[in-house]
Amino acid sequence: MRIDAAQRIQKENRVRAAMDRLLRGEIPPGGGxxxxxxxxxxxxxxxxxxxxxxxAHLRTEFEQRVQQLQDAGQTPDPKTAQIERLKSEIDKLRNRLNQANSTVEELSDFRTQALARLAAQHEEILRLRATPDPNTNIARLPPTRQKTIGPC
Known part of the structure; x- marks a missing residue:
């Protein structure tokens, strides 16, 4: 069915009005x-x-206007803006998680090394206490008397 010029102008006006509403951010529920x-x-x-x-020319006009708004840093669709914000937040959280995981791994390695060194030092101390070397001039001191505190 063919439409006349008046109907075409009326249709274009309806499309332009809807286009303006959408670009102002008046997005209907369930739409974008x-x-x-x-x-x-x-x-x-x-x-x-x-x-x-x-x-068809109105579609290209609409897409150009949406692109201009996006280039200017504005997003007419609040859902799209929210999606972009959440994606950015997810990326930041992933980076923080990766940093935390690497820090935990480094600290775990450090803890393992520190425990191994402490164990080796403890074994060395026990060995040195148990068998005095006869070639050294180390004299054993008598045990000290414990000081008592109080009237006893």
Whole structure:
């Protein structure tokens, strides 16, 4: 069915009005800032935006305006902005987790090395206490008397 010029202008006006609403961030529930939602809001069949159809130029205009907003750092769709923010937050948290894991691994290695050194030192001390070397001039001191505190 062919439409006349007045109907075409009316359709374009509906599409442009819906386009302006979407780009202002007035996204309907269950929709997004995309061609599908634009077609639904304007009351136009979505296929009218593709190929050599009457609204194809409006699709390119809409996509250019969305791209301009994104280049300016604005996101008309709050869901998209939230998704981008959450992706960024996930990346930061992954980096922090990787740093924490590497720190834990380093500290665990350090702990293992420290325990091994302490054990070796303890064994050396026990060995030195048990058998005095006759070739050294080390004299054993008598044990000291414990001081008592109090009236006893």
């Amino acid at each position: 800032c995309d061609i599908k939602t634009l077609a639904r809001e304007a009351g136009v069949d979505r296929t009218a935006f593709y190929g050599n159809r009457p609204c």
